[in-house]
Amino acid sequence: MTTSPLTFRAIQTSDLDQVDQIExxxxxxxxxxxxxxxxxxxxxxxxLVEQNQHPVGHCIMxxxxxxxxxxxxxxxxxxxxxxxxxxxxxxxxxxxxxxGCDTLLLEVxxxxxxxFNLYLNEGFSEIGVRRNYYPTNNGSEDAIVMAMDPSLY
Numbered sequence: 001m002t003t004s005p006l007t008f009r010a011i012q013t014s015d016l017d018q019v020d021q022i023e024x025x026x027x028x029x030x031x032x033x034x035x036x037x038x039x040x041x042x043x044x045x046x047x048l049v050e051q052n053q054h055p056v057g058h059c060i061m062x063x064x065x066x067x068x069x070x071x072x073x074x075x076x077x078x079x080x081x082x083x084x085x086x087x088x089x090x091x092x093x094x095x096x097x098x099x100g101c102d103t104l105l106l107e108v109x110x111x112x113x114x115x116f117n118l119y120l121n122e123g124f125s126e127i128g129v130r131r132n133y134y135p136t137n138n139g140s141e142d143a144i145v146m147a148m149d150p151s152l153y
Contacts (some may be wrong), residue, residue, distance in 0.1 A: 004051055004052055005051075006049050006050065006051050006056075006084060006087055007047070007049070007050045007051075007053075007089075008047055008049050008050075008088070008091050009047070009048055009050070010046060010047065010048070010072050011036070011040065011046035011047065011048045011058060013037070013040060015048055015055065016033055016036055016037060016040075017033075018055045019033075019048065019058050019101075020032075020033040020036065021038050022034075022055060022056075022057065022058065022074060022076045022107065023074055024102065025076065025078075026074050026075065026076055026077040026079050026080075027074055027093045028048060028136075028137075029134065029135050029136075030073055030074075035072075036058075036060070039060045039071070042062075044060050044061060044062045044071070045059075045060070045061040045062075045068075045079075045092075045099075046058070046059075046060050047060075047061070047088070047091065047092065047095075049075075049084060049087070049088045049091075051079070052148065055076070056075065056076045056079040057073070057074055057075040057076055057079065057084055057085065057088055058072075058073075058074055059072065059073040059074075059088055059089075059091075059092050061095065062091055063096065063099050063101060066100060066101055066102055066103070067101055067102075067103045067104075067105065068095075068096035068099065068101040068103070068104045068105070068150065069105045069106065070076055070089075070092060070104065070106040071087065072089060072104070073089065073092070073106075075088070085115070085118060085139070086105060086118060086122070086126070089118065089119070089122055090122065090153075092104075093122065093123075093148070093150045093153045094150070094153065096150035097150035097151045097153055100151075101150055101151070102149055102150075102151055103119060103147055103148075103149065103150075104124075104140050104147065104148050104149070104150045105145065105146070105147050106119065106124070106145075106146050106147075107130060107133065107143035107144065107146070108143065108144050108146060109134050109141055109142075109144075110129075110141050110142045110143070110144055111141060116144060116146075120137060120146075122148075123148045123152075124146040124147060124148045125146060125147060125148065126144055126145070126146055127145050127146060127147045128144075128145040129142050129143065129144055129145065130143040130145060132145055
């Protein structure tokens with residue numbers, strides 16, 4: 001678990017280089033810097049999590065018509081396994097609930113058992129599968145679609 005408190009704040013354009021560095025270092029098939037820039041200009045909920053004023057993760061969530069979708073949630077490779085992902089997820093669930101959403105959706109790689117179990121433990125349920133959704137080094141893999149009602153959190 002984390003030993004010093006985390007802070008959550010909106011990602012600024014000036015943060016994009018650091019966000020990109022975390023993403024490139026930590027994800028097998030990372031988003032590009034342009035994806036994060038597009039998310040900012042689209043008005044998505046773009047959250048940076050910091051520990052000791054140092055970025056350790058980020059999350060992008062789209063909110064529309066009473067529904068929220070977590071598009072990406074990444075914790076820096078050097079900070080994984082410390083409960084930061086759980087706290088960031090909880091923060092995003094609360095944000096969705098406070099925004100009046102009654103559904104929060106996300107997709108997770110079938111092979112990402114750690115994230116899948118985190119989502120289950122935080123109240124998500126599996127609602128479907130997107131076949132061959134994620135690229136892999138030798139093809140593609142399914143995405144498990146999960147949902148919850150953040151107003152009940």
